Amino acid sequence: MAYEKKEQLYEGKAKKVYATQDPNVVIVSYKDDATAFNGLKKGTITGKGAINNRMTNNLMRRLEAKGVPTHLVEELSDRETAVKKVSIVPLEVIIRNLSAGSFAKRYGVEEGIVFDAPTIEFSYKNDDLGDPLINTYHALALKLATAEEIALIKNYAFTVNELLKGFMKEIGIDLVDFKLEFGRTADGQIVLADEISPDTCRLWDEKTHEKLDKDRFRRDLGGAEEAYEEVMRRLTGVE
Numbered sequence: 001m002a003y004e005k006k007e008q009l010y011e012g013k014a015k016k017v018y019a020t021q022d023p024n025v026v027i028v029s030y031k032d033d034a035t036a037f038n039g040l041k042k043g044t045i046t047g048k049g050a051i052n053n054r055m056t057n058n059l060m061r062r063l064e065a066k067g068v069p070t071h072l073v074e075e076l077s078d079r080e081t082a083v084k085k086v087s088i089v090p091l092e093v094i095i096r097n098l099s100a101g102s103f104a105k106r107y108g109v110e111e112g113i114v115f116d117a118p119t120i121e122f123s124y125k126n127d128d129l130g131d132p133l134i135n136t137y138h139a140l141a142l143k144l145a146t147a148e149e150i151a152l153i154k155n156y157a158f159t160v161n162e163l164l165k166g167f168m169k170e171i172g173i174d175l176v177d178f179k180l181e182f183g184r185t186a187d188g189q190i191v192l193a194d195e196i197s198p199d200t201c202r203l204w205d206e207k208t209h210e211k212l213d214k215d216r217f218r219r220d221l222g223g224a225e226e227a228y229e230e231v232m233r234r235l236t237g238v239e
């Protein structure tokens with residue numbers, strides 16, 4: 001079906017969402033805008049929108065093929081994709097394989113410690129509150145999701161980790177950590193939503209340990225554009 005872009009429904013920090021003629025489908029349009037620290041740091045990573053769109057779709061297609069349901073419907077252009085309309089479960093699901101970022105800071109450890117088993121944590125997706133950490137009891141108390149949905153989300157998240165770790169290893173990248181978001185479709189199915197990109201994952205070159213992700217922007221390391229392009233180049237090289 002040819003999806004027509006109708007009115008804008010929402011504008012987030014990195015994406016806009018538009019209605020289509022199908023009430024169950026929306027179009028996401030990826031921007032080059034980059035923000036960090038809950039919007040305090042703002043900038044642009046030229047070309048990021050197109051890379052994140054195509055990378056997310058590449059990875060979601062491969063996850064779907066391995067049995068993980070996603071919101072993906074159809075890539076429409078460099079920056080735009082038709083996805084199932086979902087209500088986002090307001091939980092950011094974070095999986096970690098190595099220490100980095102807020103984990104290293106919170107627990108006072110160096111970055112780069114390899115864990116024996118991956119960790120999972122949830123943040124309450126709420127910009128006004130700064131996405132605070134939340135446990136499953138709190139999420140249930142706040143009625144953010146049902147116990148069944150949380151169990152399913154945890155299962156999918158660990159499955160995504162195993163698959164994504166493998167996809168990245170094939171291209172010489174260590175998957176350090178990442179954030180996922182899930183949504184509920186009109187018929188109540190939980191599906192993987194949002195994006196999987198260098199904006200939402202920490203990706204380190206397995207040999208040089210060079211950072212190939214948004215930390216280049218967050219930490220003013222320079223070379224963010226080149227890092228995103230490098231991940232995309234390696235990923236599409238094996239497609």
Ligand code: 5GP
Nearest residue numbers: 094100101102103177178179199200201202
């Ligand atoms: P940390 O908690 O260490 O800051 O982030 C852990 C992982 O989740 C990183 O890969 C980071 O990119 C991702 N992440 C956590 N929160 C957010 C968020 O609000 N936005 C984005 N884009 N990624 C996030």
